[in-house]
Amino acid sequence: MQWTKNDTKLYVSEKEYVDTLFIPLIPLSPDSDEKMVKEAFQRELNQVFTQLLEKDYRGRIFTAPDYNYLTDFYETEVERINHWIEKFQKQPFDHVFLFTFDTKWKRWEKNLAGHLIWVPSMNDRDLKSTETKSFVKEQVSQVSELIQAYW
Template identity: 45%
Template sequence: MQWQQDDIKKYVQAKEYIDTIIMPLQPFHLTKDEKIAQTSYENEILTIFSNELEKELSGRTMRIPSYTYVRSADKEKEIERMKTWVTDIQEQPFEHLFFPTFDMTWKKHEINLPGNLIWLPVTQVEEIQSKEFKKWIHENVLQVSELIRSYW
């Protein structure tokens, strides 16, 4: 399920079956011109990946809005802020939280996250409509969905 009105209506009717949240971690910044394009590219790919992952795991997952943070922010402070999101999320019967990201800096703080980090190496495919990109998405979705299923 997605964070969309129709899906949320379905969720309210079937919440006992949906126990897993997918919340992408997406950095944002406008301070370094040479990195803006790369960051926006990563965000676009992570959105596509997260949506496809949710489709693959349909029936037990909800993909909520991305947790967006300033790339240079202190991760420990961000984790505290993230915990306020998680506290709200835990008002519903969700047992599993997964945070997909391309931002490797989260690995150093993984132990303090209120869920499971899924770090992915970013692909450098130029065209997101290409067969190469679709293959990359498909392969990674299959691998990560297998990982998530192992938590169930």
């Protein structure tokens, strides 16, 4: 289920069966043109990844809105994201996963109130290419196994 009106209404009526929250982490560095392009691609890749995962686990996973953050302030972002998680856990969600292509989150992983899933990103490519689709499907399969291990 995604952060849309219809899916959220469905979640509210079926929340006893939806025990997992998935939060996409989206970096933002507006001070560099090169980083902006790279991060825009990561956001698109993250959306494709999240949609495939949500499709496989519809009714079990709820996808939160993208969590956007400035890449210069990880320490303060940890506090902010933990506050987000705290609010969401009142629904309740038994499992919270944070998904990112940003390797810098690994340094802060132990301070996060959810489980960090970091996947190496690929270079800027066509999201509709066969190679990209294969890469994403393989990564979704591996992340699915990881999530299932927590259930």
